[in-house]
Amino acid sequence: xxxxxxxxxxxxxxxxxxxxxxxxxxxxxxxxxxxxxxxxxxxxxxxxxxxxxxxxxxxxxxxxxxxxxxxxxxxxxxxxxxxxxxxxxxxxxxxxxxxxxxxxxxxxxxxxxxxxxxxxxxxxxxxxxxxxxxxxxxxxxxxxxxxxxxxxxxxxxxxxxxxxxxxxxxxxxxxxxxxxxxxxxxxxxxxxxxxxxxxxxxxxxxxxxxxxxxxxxxxxxxxxxxxxxxxxxxxxxxxxxxxxxxxxxxxxxxxxxxxxxxxxxxxxxxxxxxxxxxxxxxxxxxxxxxxxxxxxxxxxxxxxxxxxxxxxxxxxxxxxxxxxxxxxxxxxxxxxxxxxxxxxxxxxxxxxxxxxxxxxxxxxxxxxxxxxxxxxxxxxxxxxxxxxxxxxxxxxxxxxxxxxxxxxxxxxxxxxxxxxxxxxxxxxxxxxxxxxxxxxxxxxxxxxxxxxxxxxxxxxxxxxxxxxxxxxxxxxxxxxxxxxxxxxxxxxxxxxxxxxxxxxxxxxxxxxxxxxxxxxxxxxxxxxxxxxxxxx
Ligand code: ADP
Ligand code: ZN
Numbered sequence: 375x376x377x378x379x380x381x382x383x384x385x386x387x388x389x390x391x392x393x394x395x396x397x398x399x400x401x402x403x404x405x406x407x408x409x410x411x412x413x414x415x416x417x418x419x420x421x422x423x424x425x426x427x428x429x430x431x432x433x434x435x436x437x438x439x440x441x442x443x444x445x446x447x448x449x450x451x452x453x454x455x456x457x458x459x460x461x462x463x464x465x466x467x468x469x470x471x472x473x474x475x476x477x478x479x480x481x482x483x484x485x486x487x488x489x490x491x492x493x494x495x496x497x498x499x500x501x502x503x504x505x506x507x508x509x510x511x512x513x514x515x516x517x518x519x520x521x522x523x524x525x526x527x528x529x530x531x532x533x534x535x536x537x538x539x540x541x542x543x544x545x546x547x548x549x550x551x552x553x554x555x556x557x558x559x560x561x562x563x564x565x566x567x568x569x570x571x572x573x574x575x576x577x578x579x580x581x582x583x584x585x586x587x588x589x590x591x592x593x594x595x596x597x598x599x600x601x602x603x604x605x606x607x608x609x610x611x612x613x614x615x616x617x618x619x620x621x622x623x624x625x626x627x628x629x630x631x632x633x634x635x636x637x638x639x640x641x642x643x644x645x646x647x648x649x650x651x652x653x654x655x656x657x658x659x660x661x662x663x664x665x666x667x668x669x670x671x672x673x674x675x676x677x678x679x680x681x682x683x684x685x686x687x688x689x690x691x692x693x694x695x696x697x698x699x700x701x702x703x704x705x706x707x708x709x710x711x712x713x714x715x716x717x718x719x720x721x722x723x724x725x726x727x728x729x730x731x732x733x734x735x736x737x738x739x740x741x742x743x744x745x746x747x748x749x750x751x752x753x754x755x756x757x758x759x760x761x762x763x764x765x766x767x768x769x770x771x772x773x774x775x776x777x778x779x780x781x782x783x784x785x786x787x788x789x790x791x792x793x794x795x796x797x798x799x800x801x802x803x804x805x806x807x808x809x810x811x812x813x814x815x816x817x818x819x820x821x822x823x824x825x826x827x828x829x830x831x832x833x834x835x836x837x838x839x840x841x842x843x844x845x846x847x848x849x850x851x852x853x854x855x856x857x858x859x860x861x862x863x864x865x866x867x868x869x870x871x872x873x874x875x876x877x878x879x880x881x882x883x884x885x886x887x888x889x890x891x892x893x894x895x896x897x898x899x900x901x902x903x904x905x906x907x908x909x910x
Pocket of ligand 2: 766779780787
Protein backbone atom coordinates (compact mmCIF):
# COMPACT_ATOMS: atom_id res chain seq x y z
CA UNK A 375 0.00 0.00 0.00
CA UNK A 376 1.44 3.46 -0.82
CA UNK A 377 2.34 5.42 2.29
CA UNK A 378 -0.46 7.74 3.25
CA UNK A 379 0.40 11.19 4.32
CA UNK A 380 -1.40 11.99 7.53
CA UNK A 381 -1.28 15.71 8.32
CA UNK A 382 0.39 16.26 11.67
CA UNK A 383 1.42 12.63 12.12
CA UNK A 384 4.26 10.46 11.00
CA UNK A 385 1.98 7.58 10.18
CA UNK A 386 -1.48 6.18 10.73
CA UNK A 387 -0.12 4.18 13.69
CA UNK A 388 1.15 7.36 15.26
CA UNK A 389 -2.31 8.88 14.95
CA UNK A 390 -3.85 5.73 16.44
CA UNK A 391 -1.51 5.92 19.38
CA UNK A 392 -2.10 9.63 19.83
CA UNK A 393 -5.89 9.54 19.85
CA UNK A 394 -6.69 6.11 21.24
CA UNK A 395 -3.50 4.93 22.92
CA UNK A 396 -3.38 1.65 20.96
CA UNK A 397 -0.10 0.42 19.50
CA UNK A 398 -1.33 -1.73 16.66
CA UNK A 399 -4.30 -2.07 14.37
CA UNK A 400 -6.68 -4.96 14.49
CA UNK A 401 -6.81 -7.00 11.27
CA UNK A 402 -8.34 -4.94 8.49
CA UNK A 403 -8.56 -1.64 10.31
CA UNK A 404 -5.62 -0.08 8.54
CA UNK A 405 -6.78 -0.91 5.02
CA UNK A 406 -10.24 0.34 5.76
CA UNK A 407 -8.95 3.60 7.18
CA UNK A 408 -6.65 4.15 4.23
CA UNK A 409 -9.65 3.83 1.91
CA UNK A 410 -11.68 6.15 4.13
CA UNK A 411 -8.95 8.77 4.05
CA UNK A 412 -9.08 8.63 0.28
CA UNK A 413 -12.79 9.38 0.44
CA UNK A 414 -13.88 6.03 -0.93
CA UNK A 415 -17.24 4.54 -0.13
CA UNK A 416 -16.80 1.55 2.15
CA UNK A 417 -18.53 -1.57 3.30
CA UNK A 418 -16.91 -2.96 6.44
CA UNK A 419 -17.93 -6.40 7.63
CA UNK A 420 -16.27 -7.42 10.86
CA UNK A 421 -17.44 -9.69 13.63
CA UNK A 422 -18.68 -8.15 16.85
CA UNK A 423 -15.71 -6.92 18.83
CA UNK A 424 -13.58 -6.71 15.70
CA UNK A 425 -13.10 -2.98 16.12
CA UNK A 426 -15.48 -1.45 13.59
CA UNK A 427 -15.96 1.84 15.39
CA UNK A 428 -12.33 2.84 15.06
CA UNK A 429 -12.63 2.39 11.29
CA UNK A 430 -14.67 5.56 11.02
CA UNK A 431 -13.61 7.33 14.22
CA UNK A 432 -9.93 7.73 13.43
CA UNK A 433 -10.49 8.93 9.84
CA UNK A 434 -13.08 11.38 11.18
CA UNK A 435 -10.41 12.90 13.42
CA UNK A 436 -7.92 13.14 10.61
CA UNK A 437 -10.20 14.67 8.00
CA UNK A 438 -11.48 18.20 7.97
CA UNK A 439 -15.17 18.70 8.61
CA UNK A 440 -17.82 16.81 10.52
CA UNK A 441 -18.51 13.06 10.28
CA UNK A 442 -22.10 11.97 10.82
CA UNK A 443 -22.60 8.58 12.48
CA UNK A 444 -25.98 6.93 12.03
CA UNK A 445 -26.69 4.57 14.88
CA UNK A 446 -29.96 2.77 15.64
CA UNK A 447 -29.92 2.78 19.42
CA UNK A 448 -29.88 5.74 21.78
CA UNK A 449 -28.08 3.75 24.47
CA UNK A 450 -25.38 2.74 22.01
CA UNK A 451 -24.92 6.34 20.93
CA UNK A 452 -24.50 7.56 24.46
CA UNK A 453 -21.98 4.84 25.29
CA UNK A 454 -19.85 5.60 22.28
CA UNK A 455 -19.88 9.34 22.84
CA UNK A 456 -19.02 8.91 26.52
CA UNK A 457 -16.12 6.63 25.59
CA UNK A 458 -14.84 9.13 23.02
CA UNK A 459 -15.14 12.04 25.42
CA UNK A 460 -13.11 10.05 27.93
CA UNK A 461 -10.33 10.10 25.32
CA UNK A 462 -10.76 13.86 24.84
CA UNK A 463 -12.28 13.38 21.43
CA UNK A 464 -14.81 15.96 20.31
CA UNK A 465 -17.92 13.88 19.77
CA UNK A 466 -21.55 14.51 20.53
CA UNK A 467 -25.00 13.16 19.81
CA UNK A 468 -28.40 14.61 19.04
CA UNK A 469 -31.48 12.66 19.95
CA UNK A 470 -34.88 12.94 21.53
CA UNK A 471 -33.47 12.55 25.03
CA UNK A 472 -32.09 16.11 24.95
CA UNK A 473 -33.92 19.28 25.94
CA UNK A 474 -34.23 22.14 23.44
CA UNK A 475 -31.57 24.30 25.09
CA UNK A 476 -29.03 21.49 25.24
CA UNK A 477 -29.72 20.56 21.61
CA UNK A 478 -29.30 24.19 20.48
CA UNK A 479 -26.01 24.44 22.33
CA UNK A 480 -24.72 21.28 20.66
CA UNK A 481 -25.71 22.57 17.24
CA UNK A 482 -23.81 25.80 17.89
CA UNK A 483 -20.72 23.85 18.86
CA UNK A 484 -20.99 21.84 15.67
CA UNK A 485 -21.29 24.98 13.56
CA UNK A 486 -18.25 26.44 15.27
CA UNK A 487 -16.27 23.52 13.89
CA UNK A 488 -15.07 22.05 17.16
CA UNK A 489 -17.00 18.77 16.89
CA UNK A 490 -15.58 15.94 14.78
CA UNK A 491 -18.18 13.20 15.23
CA UNK A 492 -21.94 13.61 15.47
CA UNK A 493 -24.12 10.61 16.33
CA UNK A 494 -27.76 10.63 15.21
CA UNK A 495 -30.63 8.22 14.80
CA UNK A 496 -31.74 7.59 11.21
CA UNK A 497 -35.16 9.16 11.63
CA UNK A 498 -33.62 12.43 12.80
CA UNK A 499 -31.16 12.51 9.97
CA UNK A 500 -34.01 12.63 7.49
CA UNK A 501 -36.08 15.27 9.15
CA UNK A 502 -36.24 18.46 7.09
CA UNK A 503 -35.12 20.79 9.89
CA UNK A 504 -32.10 18.64 10.51
CA UNK A 505 -31.22 18.47 6.85
CA UNK A 506 -31.28 22.25 6.68
CA UNK A 507 -28.93 22.30 9.64
CA UNK A 508 -26.62 19.89 7.80
CA UNK A 509 -26.62 22.20 4.78
CA UNK A 510 -25.31 24.93 7.06
CA UNK A 511 -22.72 22.57 8.51
CA UNK A 512 -21.60 21.59 5.06
CA UNK A 513 -21.19 25.24 4.03
CA UNK A 514 -19.42 26.32 7.20
CA UNK A 515 -17.26 23.40 8.35
CA UNK A 516 -17.74 20.74 5.71
CA UNK A 517 -19.06 17.18 5.84
CA UNK A 518 -16.21 14.68 6.01
CA UNK A 519 -18.29 11.54 5.73
CA UNK A 520 -21.32 9.55 6.79
CA UNK A 521 -20.88 6.33 8.75
CA UNK A 522 -23.84 3.96 8.90
CA UNK A 523 -23.40 1.65 11.87
CA UNK A 524 -25.36 -1.62 12.10
CA UNK A 525 -25.92 -1.28 8.38
CA UNK A 526 -27.69 -4.66 8.16
CA UNK A 527 -30.75 -2.83 9.52
CA UNK A 528 -31.28 -1.70 5.92
CA UNK A 529 -32.01 -5.27 4.82
CA UNK A 530 -35.16 -7.28 5.20
CA UNK A 531 -32.93 -10.32 5.10
CA UNK A 532 -31.02 -9.21 8.17
CA UNK A 533 -32.17 -9.97 11.67
CA UNK A 534 -33.08 -6.44 12.57
CA UNK A 535 -34.73 -4.64 9.68
CA UNK A 536 -35.53 -0.95 10.31
CA UNK A 537 -37.58 0.82 7.68
CA UNK A 538 -35.96 4.20 8.51
CA UNK A 539 -32.67 2.80 7.28
CA UNK A 540 -34.14 2.41 3.81
CA UNK A 541 -34.48 6.15 3.52
CA UNK A 542 -30.77 6.70 4.04
CA UNK A 543 -30.40 6.58 0.26
CA UNK A 544 -32.00 10.05 0.27
CA UNK A 545 -29.10 11.47 2.21
CA UNK A 546 -26.79 9.99 -0.36
CA UNK A 547 -28.71 11.81 -3.07
CA UNK A 548 -28.61 15.09 -1.19
CA UNK A 549 -24.84 14.93 -0.60
CA UNK A 550 -23.53 12.76 -3.43
CA UNK A 551 -19.91 13.78 -2.89
CA UNK A 552 -19.80 12.90 0.83
CA UNK A 553 -18.32 9.40 1.23
CA UNK A 554 -20.41 6.76 3.00
CA UNK A 555 -19.01 4.01 5.23
CA UNK A 556 -21.42 1.16 6.05
CA UNK A 557 -20.51 -1.18 8.91
CA UNK A 558 -22.05 -4.40 10.14
CA UNK A 559 -21.30 -7.73 11.79
CA UNK A 560 -23.88 -9.53 9.66
CA UNK A 561 -22.20 -11.50 7.01
CA UNK A 562 -24.56 -13.32 4.71
CA UNK A 563 -24.17 -12.60 1.01
CA UNK A 564 -27.71 -11.47 0.69
CA UNK A 565 -27.48 -8.83 3.40
CA UNK A 566 -24.20 -7.58 1.98
CA UNK A 567 -25.73 -7.17 -1.44
CA UNK A 568 -28.70 -5.38 0.03
CA UNK A 569 -26.51 -2.89 1.88
CA UNK A 570 -24.52 -2.04 -1.24
CA UNK A 571 -27.67 -1.54 -3.21
CA UNK A 572 -29.90 0.20 -0.67
CA UNK A 573 -27.27 2.70 0.46
CA UNK A 574 -26.23 3.32 -3.16
CA UNK A 575 -22.56 2.80 -2.39
CA UNK A 576 -20.38 3.95 -5.31
CA UNK A 577 -17.55 1.69 -6.34
CA UNK A 578 -17.01 0.78 -2.69
CA UNK A 579 -14.00 -0.74 -1.02
CA UNK A 580 -15.42 -3.88 0.60
CA UNK A 581 -13.65 -5.31 3.61
CA UNK A 582 -14.72 -8.67 5.04
CA UNK A 583 -12.86 -9.82 8.14
CA UNK A 584 -12.58 -13.40 9.16
CA UNK A 585 -15.41 -14.28 11.49
CA UNK A 586 -13.24 -16.62 13.48
CA UNK A 587 -13.14 -15.74 17.16
CA UNK A 588 -10.12 -17.75 18.26
CA UNK A 589 -10.54 -16.93 21.93
CA UNK A 590 -13.96 -18.58 22.16
CA UNK A 591 -14.31 -22.23 23.11
CA UNK A 592 -17.46 -23.95 21.80
CA UNK A 593 -19.15 -26.97 23.29
CA UNK A 594 -22.54 -28.65 22.92
CA UNK A 595 -23.97 -30.77 25.71
CA UNK A 596 -27.08 -32.89 25.69
CA UNK A 597 -29.80 -31.35 27.83
CA UNK A 598 -31.00 -33.90 30.31
CA UNK A 599 -32.99 -34.07 33.45
CA UNK A 600 -29.98 -33.13 35.56
CA UNK A 601 -28.56 -30.48 33.23
CA UNK A 602 -29.18 -27.86 35.86
CA UNK A 603 -26.41 -29.46 37.93
CA UNK A 604 -24.02 -29.28 35.02
CA UNK A 605 -24.97 -25.64 34.48
CA UNK A 606 -24.49 -24.91 38.17
CA UNK A 607 -21.04 -26.54 38.19
CA UNK A 608 -20.06 -24.57 35.13
CA UNK A 609 -21.01 -21.30 36.81
CA UNK A 610 -19.18 -22.25 40.00
CA UNK A 611 -16.03 -22.93 38.01
CA UNK A 612 -16.23 -19.43 36.59
CA UNK A 613 -15.38 -18.09 39.99
CA UNK A 614 -17.57 -15.02 39.85
CA UNK A 615 -16.78 -13.99 36.27
CA UNK A 616 -19.59 -12.44 34.22
CA UNK A 617 -21.81 -14.60 32.08
CA UNK A 618 -25.02 -14.60 30.07
CA UNK A 619 -27.49 -17.48 30.00
CA UNK A 620 -29.99 -17.45 27.15
CA UNK A 621 -33.38 -19.13 27.45
CA UNK A 622 -36.19 -19.34 24.93
CA UNK A 623 -39.09 -17.97 26.96
CA UNK A 624 -39.72 -15.41 29.66
CA UNK A 625 -41.04 -18.13 31.91
CA UNK A 626 -37.83 -20.12 31.62
CA UNK A 627 -35.79 -16.99 32.28
CA UNK A 628 -37.74 -16.31 35.46
CA UNK A 629 -37.60 -19.90 36.67
CA UNK A 630 -33.90 -20.32 36.07
CA UNK A 631 -33.08 -16.96 37.66
CA UNK A 632 -34.99 -17.92 40.80
CA UNK A 633 -33.36 -21.28 41.02
CA UNK A 634 -29.88 -19.82 40.65
CA UNK A 635 -30.65 -17.15 43.23
CA UNK A 636 -31.91 -19.84 45.62
CA UNK A 637 -28.62 -21.61 45.14
CA UNK A 638 -26.70 -18.51 46.10
CA UNK A 639 -25.69 -17.36 42.64
CA UNK A 640 -25.89 -13.70 41.80
CA UNK A 641 -28.26 -13.57 38.81
CA UNK A 642 -30.93 -11.25 37.40
CA UNK A 643 -33.49 -11.72 34.64
CA UNK A 644 -33.83 -9.78 31.39
CA UNK A 645 -36.76 -10.12 29.01
CA UNK A 646 -39.37 -8.04 27.22
CA UNK A 647 -42.00 -8.81 29.88
CA UNK A 648 -40.23 -6.75 32.52
CA UNK A 649 -41.00 -3.09 33.07
CA UNK A 650 -38.63 -0.86 31.09
CA UNK A 651 -37.14 0.57 34.26
CA UNK A 652 -36.44 -2.88 35.75
CA UNK A 653 -34.99 -4.13 32.56
CA UNK A 654 -32.57 -1.29 32.13
CA UNK A 655 -31.67 -1.43 35.81
CA UNK A 656 -30.85 -5.13 35.56
CA UNK A 657 -28.78 -4.54 32.47
CA UNK A 658 -26.96 -1.71 34.15
CA UNK A 659 -26.16 -3.83 37.19
CA UNK A 660 -24.75 -6.52 34.94
CA UNK A 661 -22.57 -4.07 33.03
CA UNK A 662 -21.25 -2.58 36.26
CA UNK A 663 -20.48 -6.02 37.70
CA UNK A 664 -22.99 -5.65 40.51
CA UNK A 665 -24.50 -8.94 39.43
CA UNK A 666 -22.63 -11.90 37.96
CA UNK A 667 -25.16 -13.39 35.61
CA UNK A 668 -27.80 -12.16 33.26
CA UNK A 669 -30.43 -14.77 32.51
CA UNK A 670 -32.08 -13.48 29.37
CA UNK A 671 -34.14 -14.00 26.28
CA UNK A 672 -32.56 -12.96 23.00
CA UNK A 673 -33.98 -9.48 23.66
CA UNK A 674 -30.75 -8.97 25.60
CA UNK A 675 -27.51 -8.09 23.99
CA UNK A 676 -27.68 -5.97 20.90
CA UNK A 677 -25.44 -2.97 21.39
CA UNK A 678 -24.29 -4.13 24.82
CA UNK A 679 -20.58 -3.57 24.96
CA UNK A 680 -19.37 -5.48 28.00
CA UNK A 681 -15.92 -6.67 27.03
CA UNK A 682 -15.28 -9.11 29.88
CA UNK A 683 -18.18 -11.56 29.53
CA UNK A 684 -16.38 -14.85 30.22
CA UNK A 685 -19.13 -17.27 29.25
CA UNK A 686 -22.36 -17.45 27.27
CA UNK A 687 -24.60 -20.42 27.86
CA UNK A 688 -27.56 -21.30 25.66
CA UNK A 689 -29.92 -23.25 27.83
CA UNK A 690 -32.22 -23.73 24.83
CA UNK A 691 -31.53 -24.30 21.17
CA UNK A 692 -31.06 -21.00 19.26
CA UNK A 693 -33.20 -20.41 16.17
CA UNK A 694 -30.38 -20.46 13.68
CA UNK A 695 -26.62 -20.50 13.36
CA UNK A 696 -26.34 -16.80 12.74
CA UNK A 697 -28.19 -15.94 15.95
CA UNK A 698 -26.08 -18.45 17.79
CA UNK A 699 -22.89 -16.94 16.44
CA UNK A 700 -23.97 -13.41 17.40
CA UNK A 701 -25.24 -14.34 20.85
CA UNK A 702 -22.31 -16.58 21.78
CA UNK A 703 -20.07 -13.87 20.33
CA UNK A 704 -20.97 -11.57 23.21
CA UNK A 705 -18.42 -13.54 25.19
CA UNK A 706 -14.78 -12.50 25.15
CA UNK A 707 -14.94 -9.23 23.30
CA UNK A 708 -11.75 -8.25 25.09
CA UNK A 709 -9.94 -11.12 23.37
CA UNK A 710 -9.48 -13.18 26.55
CA UNK A 711 -10.45 -16.81 26.38
CA UNK A 712 -14.12 -17.43 27.09
CA UNK A 713 -16.56 -20.33 26.95
CA UNK A 714 -19.68 -20.82 24.85
CA UNK A 715 -21.87 -23.74 25.85
CA UNK A 716 -25.03 -24.95 24.24
CA UNK A 717 -27.48 -27.36 25.87
CA UNK A 718 -29.38 -29.27 23.24
CA UNK A 719 -32.61 -31.18 23.73
CA UNK A 720 -35.22 -32.83 21.61
CA UNK A 721 -37.91 -30.87 23.40
CA UNK A 722 -36.51 -27.57 22.15
CA UNK A 723 -36.89 -28.72 18.58
CA UNK A 724 -40.58 -29.22 19.15
CA UNK A 725 -40.92 -25.84 20.82
CA UNK A 726 -39.13 -24.08 17.99
CA UNK A 727 -41.17 -25.98 15.47
CA UNK A 728 -44.31 -24.86 17.22
CA UNK A 729 -43.11 -21.25 17.26
CA UNK A 730 -42.49 -21.44 13.52
CA UNK A 731 -46.05 -22.69 13.05
CA UNK A 732 -47.23 -19.46 14.69
CA UNK A 733 -45.79 -17.33 11.88
CA UNK A 734 -49.05 -16.32 10.21
CA UNK A 735 -50.33 -13.30 8.34
CA UNK A 736 -53.08 -10.92 9.45
CA UNK A 737 -55.72 -13.43 8.29
CA UNK A 738 -54.20 -16.29 10.22
CA UNK A 739 -52.84 -17.89 7.05
CA UNK A 740 -49.40 -19.45 7.43
CA UNK A 741 -46.55 -17.36 6.04
CA UNK A 742 -45.27 -20.28 4.03
CA UNK A 743 -42.10 -18.77 2.77
CA UNK A 744 -41.00 -17.51 6.17
CA UNK A 745 -41.89 -20.79 7.77
CA UNK A 746 -39.88 -22.71 5.25
CA UNK A 747 -36.81 -20.51 5.66
CA UNK A 748 -37.11 -20.69 9.45
CA UNK A 749 -37.39 -24.50 9.33
CA UNK A 750 -34.38 -24.80 7.11
CA UNK A 751 -32.38 -22.57 9.41
CA UNK A 752 -33.48 -24.61 12.40
CA UNK A 753 -32.43 -27.78 10.60
CA UNK A 754 -28.95 -26.31 10.14
CA UNK A 755 -28.84 -25.44 13.82
CA UNK A 756 -29.76 -29.02 14.75
CA UNK A 757 -27.10 -30.31 12.40
CA UNK A 758 -24.61 -28.09 14.14
CA UNK A 759 -25.60 -29.37 17.55
CA UNK A 760 -25.46 -32.99 16.47
CA UNK A 761 -22.33 -32.75 14.43
CA UNK A 762 -19.12 -34.49 15.32
CA UNK A 763 -17.04 -32.05 13.30
CA UNK A 764 -15.14 -28.97 14.35
CA UNK A 765 -17.76 -26.47 15.54
CA UNK A 766 -15.73 -23.58 14.21
CA UNK A 767 -15.57 -25.08 10.74
CA UNK A 768 -19.35 -25.35 10.65
CA UNK A 769 -20.00 -21.83 11.96
CA UNK A 770 -17.53 -20.22 9.59
CA UNK A 771 -18.78 -22.34 6.71
CA UNK A 772 -22.21 -20.88 7.35
CA UNK A 773 -20.75 -17.43 6.62
CA UNK A 774 -19.06 -18.70 3.48
CA UNK A 775 -15.63 -18.87 5.08
CA UNK A 776 -13.44 -21.94 4.65
CA UNK A 777 -11.72 -23.08 7.82
CA UNK A 778 -9.34 -25.99 7.88
CA UNK A 779 -10.80 -27.58 11.00
CA UNK A 780 -8.98 -28.97 14.04
CA UNK A 781 -9.32 -25.69 15.88
CA UNK A 782 -8.40 -27.34 19.16
CA UNK A 783 -10.89 -25.08 20.91
CA UNK A 784 -14.16 -26.93 20.57
CA UNK A 785 -15.49 -30.11 22.15
CA UNK A 786 -15.29 -32.08 18.92
CA UNK A 787 -11.66 -31.12 18.32
CA UNK A 788 -10.64 -31.80 21.89
CA UNK A 789 -12.41 -35.16 22.02
CA UNK A 790 -12.61 -36.28 18.42
CA UNK A 791 -14.82 -39.18 17.48
CA UNK A 792 -12.94 -41.74 15.41
CA UNK A 793 -13.26 -41.00 11.71
CA UNK A 794 -13.79 -43.55 8.99
CA UNK A 795 -13.15 -43.57 5.29
CA UNK A 796 -16.46 -43.07 3.49
CA UNK A 797 -15.06 -42.07 0.12
CA UNK A 798 -16.97 -44.73 -1.81
CA UNK A 799 -20.25 -43.85 -0.12
CA UNK A 800 -19.60 -40.15 -0.73
CA UNK A 801 -19.09 -40.92 -4.42
CA UNK A 802 -22.40 -42.79 -4.53
CA UNK A 803 -24.13 -39.94 -2.81
CA UNK A 804 -22.66 -37.23 -5.03
CA UNK A 805 -23.23 -39.11 -8.24
CA UNK A 806 -26.84 -39.54 -7.19
CA UNK A 807 -27.05 -35.75 -6.76
CA UNK A 808 -25.63 -35.41 -10.27
CA UNK A 809 -28.04 -38.01 -11.74
CA UNK A 810 -30.95 -36.17 -10.17
CA UNK A 811 -29.68 -33.10 -12.04
CA UNK A 812 -28.95 -31.11 -8.88
CA UNK A 813 -32.62 -30.35 -8.51
CA UNK A 814 -33.47 -32.22 -5.26
CA UNK A 815 -32.87 -32.07 -1.54
CA UNK A 816 -31.19 -34.56 0.73
CA UNK A 817 -34.23 -36.67 1.56
CA UNK A 818 -34.96 -37.36 -2.07
CA UNK A 819 -31.35 -38.31 -2.80
CA UNK A 820 -31.45 -40.74 0.11
CA UNK A 821 -34.73 -42.20 -1.13
CA UNK A 822 -33.21 -42.85 -4.53
CA UNK A 823 -30.04 -44.34 -3.05
CA UNK A 824 -32.08 -46.67 -0.90
CA UNK A 825 -34.38 -47.69 -3.71
CA UNK A 826 -37.55 -46.15 -2.33
CA UNK A 827 -40.79 -46.91 -4.18
CA UNK A 828 -42.31 -43.59 -3.18
CA UNK A 829 -44.49 -41.72 -5.63
CA UNK A 830 -42.00 -38.85 -5.79
CA UNK A 831 -39.23 -41.23 -6.88
CA UNK A 832 -41.30 -43.30 -9.30
CA UNK A 833 -43.15 -40.43 -10.95
CA UNK A 834 -39.84 -38.83 -11.90
CA UNK A 835 -38.46 -42.07 -13.24
CA UNK A 836 -35.68 -41.97 -10.70
CA UNK A 837 -36.03 -45.72 -10.22
CA UNK A 838 -34.35 -46.01 -13.61
CA UNK A 839 -31.24 -44.08 -12.56
CA UNK A 840 -28.00 -46.03 -12.24
CA UNK A 841 -27.74 -44.89 -8.63
CA UNK A 842 -31.18 -46.20 -7.71
CA UNK A 843 -30.92 -48.65 -4.84
CA UNK A 844 -27.11 -48.69 -4.69
CA UNK A 845 -27.23 -47.54 -1.08
CA UNK A 846 -29.38 -50.29 0.36
CA UNK A 847 -26.64 -51.42 2.67
CA UNK A 848 -26.93 -48.28 4.78
CA UNK A 849 -29.79 -46.90 6.81
CA UNK A 850 -31.40 -43.61 5.87
CA UNK A 851 -29.91 -42.25 9.05
CA UNK A 852 -26.38 -43.14 8.07
CA UNK A 853 -26.87 -41.53 4.67
CA UNK A 854 -28.26 -38.44 6.30
CA UNK A 855 -25.28 -38.17 8.58
CA UNK A 856 -22.95 -38.59 5.65
CA UNK A 857 -24.89 -35.95 3.70
CA UNK A 858 -24.69 -33.45 6.53
CA UNK A 859 -21.03 -34.15 6.99
CA UNK A 860 -20.43 -33.50 3.29
CA UNK A 861 -22.29 -30.21 3.68
CA UNK A 862 -20.30 -29.19 6.75
CA UNK A 863 -17.04 -30.05 5.06
CA UNK A 864 -18.02 -28.05 2.00
CA UNK A 865 -17.96 -31.14 -0.23
CA UNK A 866 -21.45 -30.41 -1.50
CA UNK A 867 -23.49 -27.21 -1.43
CA UNK A 868 -27.08 -26.48 -0.57
CA UNK A 869 -29.20 -23.59 -1.83
CA UNK A 870 -30.39 -21.40 0.99
CA UNK A 871 -33.36 -19.64 -0.49
CA UNK A 872 -36.50 -21.49 -1.33
CA UNK A 873 -36.36 -25.26 -0.93
CA UNK A 874 -32.97 -26.64 0.02
CA UNK A 875 -31.51 -28.26 -3.08
CA UNK A 876 -28.17 -30.05 -3.18
CA UNK A 877 -25.65 -28.72 -5.69
CA UNK A 878 -22.25 -30.01 -6.67
CA UNK A 879 -19.23 -27.75 -6.29
CA UNK A 880 -15.55 -28.09 -7.23
CA UNK A 881 -14.90 -30.11 -4.11
CA UNK A 882 -17.68 -32.54 -5.01
CA UNK A 883 -16.08 -33.11 -8.37
CA UNK A 884 -12.73 -33.72 -6.72
CA UNK A 885 -14.37 -36.51 -4.72
CA UNK A 886 -16.12 -37.92 -7.78
CA UNK A 887 -12.86 -37.90 -9.73
CA UNK A 888 -11.19 -39.79 -6.87
CA UNK A 889 -8.90 -36.84 -6.23
CA UNK A 890 -9.71 -36.71 -2.56
CA UNK A 891 -10.83 -39.02 0.19
CA UNK A 892 -13.75 -38.38 2.49
CA UNK A 893 -13.49 -39.03 6.17
CA UNK A 894 -16.46 -38.76 8.43
CA UNK A 895 -17.32 -39.60 12.00
CA UNK A 896 -20.36 -41.64 10.99
CA UNK A 897 -20.62 -44.96 12.79
CA UNK A 898 -20.65 -47.87 10.33
CA UNK A 899 -23.02 -49.76 12.53
CA UNK A 900 -26.34 -48.01 12.54
CA UNK A 901 -27.34 -46.25 15.71
CA UNK A 902 -30.62 -44.68 16.57
CA UNK A 903 -30.54 -40.96 16.05
CA UNK A 904 -32.48 -39.63 19.02
CA UNK A 905 -32.95 -36.16 17.57
CA UNK A 906 -34.35 -37.29 14.25
CA UNK A 907 -37.85 -35.93 14.38
CA UNK A 908 -40.20 -35.52 11.50
CA UNK A 909 -40.24 -31.92 10.51
CA UNK A 910 -42.48 -30.51 7.89
P1 ADP B 1 -17.34 -3.63 17.12
O1 ADP B 1 -18.08 -2.34 16.92
O2 ADP B 1 -16.73 -4.15 15.86
O3 ADP B 1 -18.13 -4.68 17.83
P2 ADP B 1 -15.68 -2.03 18.77
O4 ADP B 1 -15.37 -0.98 17.79
O5 ADP B 1 -16.68 -1.73 19.83
O6 ADP B 1 -16.10 -3.36 18.02
O7 ADP B 1 -14.32 -2.52 19.41
C1 ADP B 1 -14.29 -3.56 20.35
C2 ADP B 1 -13.23 -3.27 21.39
O8 ADP B 1 -11.93 -3.35 20.84
C3 ADP B 1 -13.36 -1.87 21.97
O9 ADP B 1 -13.17 -1.95 23.36
C4 ADP B 1 -12.25 -1.10 21.28
O10 ADP B 1 -11.78 -0.03 22.05
C5 ADP B 1 -11.19 -2.17 21.11
N1 ADP B 1 -10.29 -1.88 19.98
C6 ADP B 1 -10.64 -1.50 18.74
N2 ADP B 1 -9.57 -1.37 17.96
C7 ADP B 1 -8.48 -1.67 18.71
C8 ADP B 1 -7.06 -1.72 18.48
N3 ADP B 1 -6.54 -1.43 17.29
N4 ADP B 1 -6.28 -2.09 19.50
C9 ADP B 1 -6.80 -2.40 20.70
N5 ADP B 1 -8.12 -2.37 20.99
C10 ADP B 1 -8.96 -2.01 20.01
ZN1 ZN C 1 -12.85 -27.29 16.48
